[in-house]
Amino acid sequence: MFALVDCNNFYVSCERLFRPDLKGKPVVVLSNNDGCAVARSQEVKQLGVPMGIPWFQMQALAQRHHIVAFSSNYALYADISGRVMRVLRDMVPHSEVYSIDESFIDLSGIEDRQELGYQIRQRIGQWVGIPVCVGIGSTKTRAKLANHIAKKHTEFEGVFDLEAQTSTQQSDWLKRLDASDVWGIGRQLKQQLETFNIHTAYDLQHADVSWIKKRFSIHLARTIEELRGHACLKLQAMVTARQQIMVSRSLGVYVTQEEELRQSVISHAARASEKLRKDGSVTHAVMVFIQTNPYRQQDDQYTASQWVPLVTPSQDSRCIIAAAIRGLQTIYRPGYRYKKTGVMLSDLSPADVQQGDLFDPGADDRRQRLMLTLDTLNHKLGRDTLFFAGQGVRQRWHMRRDLKSPAYTTDFNDLPRVSG
């Protein structure tokens, strides 16, 4: 038996923590570069604003309804997420952090599941200040679905146990839910399923599994089994190491010069290297990509990527930056207005099982000490206190975040003040 604990409108709830005046008011949080609305308060959802709509397209609506917008403040959300997960971890023996705002819980052996659900909701609400909903089901997929119901139907006060329903009631719920409400059914699958007359979660649950496996995929077949209550997915209590690291950003302005493109690529490579060392991994290959704005069809389009293998796997920023620059040189073409660049590290392995440099045995040690110093200083004194000259100083291309809230919980200078 599983429960899924999911924070309501998480980013918006985080912003409201420090702006209680915004409770009950329409609020959105925007993606990087103030591009799209990626989190919407209940009031905004009720206005019919879809997830991921470009901010500039909802300007008129925003003005009419006095919608308050924030640039995303990931430092804040990550910190609040950590607090939510800590409270949860103290309440149950086995949990799996699934995303920044959701956690699965193993409920085996728990007698009063709903009671525990209410306790979780109450405690996170009181101790952290974030509203959550709890969905309970015999499989992860059913727990997800139950959570969906808990969110939509306020009469359950945030906790819904699908398995506490009679089987007729369960079927009724599944008939009322769209197939695309099921975890793992996205836009494409929804469309294809519809051509076979599969519209609701109930239809999907009763589809022929072996036919689905042949016509679609093993993945969808598993989803159906999960819907039927046969658990295919286990709780992943251990955090497994990442297999790739990606850093990419849209550019704040269009860039045509190679020098500016290089600055952004170097910055991404430096950031990716930092993540790599934090994970305790080394990379065997570096990929760099650049692209123009695909939405501007009147412009000449160009996207390109290049893999650069490393002779010896590394976690040294200088090495990774050098590889990224080499990659960029092979794909850069003048005459285009570039809008996005990125760096990807893949083929990662743990740093502690690496071979040393045969010809300069001391090199690794010196390298490690230098990188450690770099990371320690930047962690202590703020990101980019020490940075590579190639990242540039002016950074005209840097993304826009005009509407960002202060780092209330992670920067002393931004601590909220209480007066009066």
Place this chain on the structure above:
DNA sequence: TCTGGGGTCCTAGGACCC
């Protein structure tokens, strides 16, 4: 004018080998 970022997993197809 303005359209996110970072992941995972699966599959199809090509290259290569015997």
Place this chain on the structure above:
DNA sequence: TCTGGGGTCCTAGGACCC
């Protein structure tokens, strides 16, 4: 004119998630 079969490995791309 007719041109095998089966296996592995790798990569690119697509679909999904939040």
